Amino acid sequence: MPRTRRPATPFAGWTGALVRSLSPRDARAAQRWACATIVSAMLTSFVVQGLTSPDGTNAAAVGSTALVLGVAALVLRLPAGVVAPWVVCVPLLGIALIVKLDLPSGDAGVTGQVFFIVPVIWAATHLRWGGTALVAAATVAGEAVVVVLLLPWEQALVDGTALSGLVVVIAVVLGRAAANRERLVEQLAAHAGVDPLTGLVTRRVLDDATSRLRAVPRVQAALVLLDLDRFKDINDTHGHLGGDAALVHVAAVLRGCCRPGDVVARMGGDELAVLLVDTSAQAAAGRAEQFVDAVRRSPLRLPDGSVVPLSVSAGAAPLTPASGGTDPYAVADAALYAAKRAGRDRVVAVGVSA
Incomplete structure (x- = not known):
């Protein structure tokens, strides 16, 4: 029975295994949705800050938004196979930018914390388990930085614990669904390449x-x-x-x-x-x-x-x-x-x- 070919990576040995665990299940889809998701989150944060900040949108927010748009345009132009080993960096960048926007604005409420969910949803949907775990851990760390620096410690403990639990649930549920879907697609592809009567390839x-x-x-x-x-x-x-x-x-x-x-x-x-x-x-x-x-x-x-x-x-x-x-x-x-x-x-x- 022919085996489904995995995307080739320039790494070998344990490094290759690590890169593969962090890589997307579908490189092209992950490439597109990473850019679309983070750009959407960035633009939404940009608008929210402009509406809620007394001084309106500041220069740092404008610069960050322009940077994200430029990175997204560059990523979309690269071949999917080149982007695949590094696409996990995109949600990590998104988490860093969310922290960067929340701290100056002092926004540790729902409007500031809700965006931490977006990179986790994307990672659990598109990345393998290693990448999903890394993004989930980075999300919990980023959220901890925001609530600890902006909230009283009692409220920071409650908010941080609640969001961490939600992050874990999202990562496990969506990650499991994505893994099952990938396994089914591989099985269908393998069966499509094999004649069911003789066992020969088609x-x-x-x-x-x-x-x-x-x-x-x-x-x-x-x-x-x-x-x-x-x-x-x-x-x-x-x-x-x-x-x-x-x-x-x-x-x-x-x-x-x-x-x-x-x-x-x-x-x-x-x-x-x-x-x-x-x-x-x-x-x-x-x-x-x-x-x-x-x-x-x-x-x-x-x-x-x-x-x-x-x-x-x-x-x-x-x-x-x-x-x-x-x-x-x-x-x-x-x-x-x-x-x-x-x-x-x-x-x-x-x-x-x-």
């Missing part, structure tokens, strides 16, 4: 692998398409369960003939494919002969004791670079049907010297 996975190989100059690779001979007769004689069993059996035979780097896929119906890596056209023809031979020598034994002889026809074609303009699927498919017209249970290979 055409989509094969297409991705083929496209990547064709983008490599002077690539040595080949595509082999295989079709189960007289599949309709198998279904008519042994029922659709017998036909399914034949497909599962042939898939297992092909997997047993392939190397770890090869990609074995079900194209649909009774058509299978093998993408051969580091294989010349001549070698691909030989490998395809091995596939046909192995299926011929491995009849299917059904639960009722019936023995069903099986055979496949195969078409092999070299994988030319994308710039060549040749579709390897079309070439291999034409070779496959040439093998069927020639009598089945054989290989027709393209690009092989006589």
